[in-house]
Amino acid sequence: MPFQLSIQAALDAQKTALDTTINAARDNVKADNVTQVNNQTTAINNNVNTKTGDVTTSVTGAVNAKGAVKSVQRGSVNVPGPTAVNVALATIDPAKSFITLVGSSNNTYGLSTNAKITSATNLQLLTPNGNGGVMCWEVVELF
Numbered sequence: 001m002p003f004q005l006s007i008q009a010a011l012d013a014q015k016t017a018l019d020t021t022i023n024a025a026r027d028n029v030k031a032d033n034v035t036q037v038n039n040q041t042t043a044i045n046n047n048v049n050t051k052t053g054d055v056t057t058s059v060t061g062a063v064n065a066k067g068a069v070k071s072v073q074r075g076s077v078n079v080p081g082p083t084a085v086n087v088a089l090a091t092i093d094p095a096k097s098f099i100t101l102v103g104s105s106n107n108t109y110g111l112s113t114n115a116k117i118t119s120a121t122n123l124q125l126l127t128p129n130g131n132g133g134v135m136c137w138e139v140v141e142l143f
Helices: 001-064
Strands: 070-081 087-088 097-104 115-117 122-126 133-142
Touching: 070 087, 070 122, 087 115, 097 115, 122 133
Parallel strands: none
Antiparallel strands: 070 133, 087 122, 097 133, 115 122
């Protein structure tokens, strides 16, 4: 029986040593896995941030390319007959802007009213037929 006890003790010692080795290996694997997961998470977050930036740039470019409205300026001015009236505008890009004549207080304006953007900061209205009245206008600038 003492021989069996010594064999049992030797086996128990080996089992304890093996358990210690296995636990240490598990801890190393866990630490490596945590590090790998953290690195992959960081890489994914960086990729998402990059893609978000790409999408923002793409959407902004698409909006700009499609001619979305950048600004709208509206007003009304008395145009007294065949005289040109200049209206000051906030700075616009004339090449990317257009005018809409919204209405007037005088029905004779119609097609006889001329409007043009003469500079980045000026709108000129003219009624060449001599009829005066209040003209409502709108300048739309696109991206």
